[in-house]
Amino acid sequence: MAGTHGARPRRVRLWRWRSNPLRRRSDVIEAWVLLATVVLALLVGAFAGVTAAGVVDGSIEDRREGVRPVPAVLVEDAAHALPASVTEDSDGGVWAKVRWTAPDGAVRTGRAEVGAGTKAGTEVTVWNDRAGRLASAPPEGAEARFQVVMAGTTVAVATGGLVVLGGWLLRSRLQWRRLAEWEAEWQRVEPSWRKRMTG
Incomplete structure (x- = not known):
């Protein structure tokens, strides 16, 4: 017949949510598992990401409160x-020896950028x-915002990924159970079906 040869079967979207004779209880459970x-x-x-971002923001704020700029x-x-033992950083700064006065009046020396x-x-x-x-300068402005956003995004993606992994493992277990049910049903049906085919 023209137009029917090689026709591909039409996919039915959301078939697990629709009532049909082939839908099993495990199919409905799997649909709820996917949605959940x-x-x-x-x-x-989202919750983990927002929480992580808040923790990092609070940590940066604590660092700001725990350090102060002083002249040296x-x-x-x-x-x-x-050429001695100074290391260059990405901004072109170097670590050199400086002298400053501590809050107790003592004169101290150390290496600073x-x-x-x-x-x-x-x-x-x-x-x-x-x-x-000596302490490192706390991040400010765009650098601080970048650290907060990166922390929140990383934790959000990682946490969401763990949830997806858990859902995938549960779905795999359901699929194995469904295969076992099909196998058990086939063991019950196969003798009578074979008898009809050979009778």
Whole structure:
């Protein structure tokens, strides 16, 4: 017949939700599992992401409160310190020896990040913790927002992925159970079917 040769079977969308003779109880359960997996992945992932972002934002705020900028003087030329043990970072800064006065009045020295071409005797700004020790500057502006967003996104995706994995494992278990039910039913039907075919 023209137009029927090689016709592909039409897919029925959402067939597990529609009443039909071939739908089994396990099909309905699987449909609910899929729906619950999607909803939980979105809700739990979003909640975990927002929580993680809040934790990171709070941590950054604690770092801001725990350090303060203080004036310091560069003890050595940054350019001269480069060949020794100074490490360059991605911004072109270098670690050079500086001198500053701690809150208790003691004069201290240490290595802090300064511009690569900074001369000895130049006043620079370093960060101290509450004990007057050198500390890294807390992230500000775009850098802080980036850390908060990245933390929230990473945790949200990871948590949502775990939920999806759990749903997939449960669905696989349902599929194995359905196959076992089909096999058991076939064992009951097969003798009578074989008798009719050979009779």
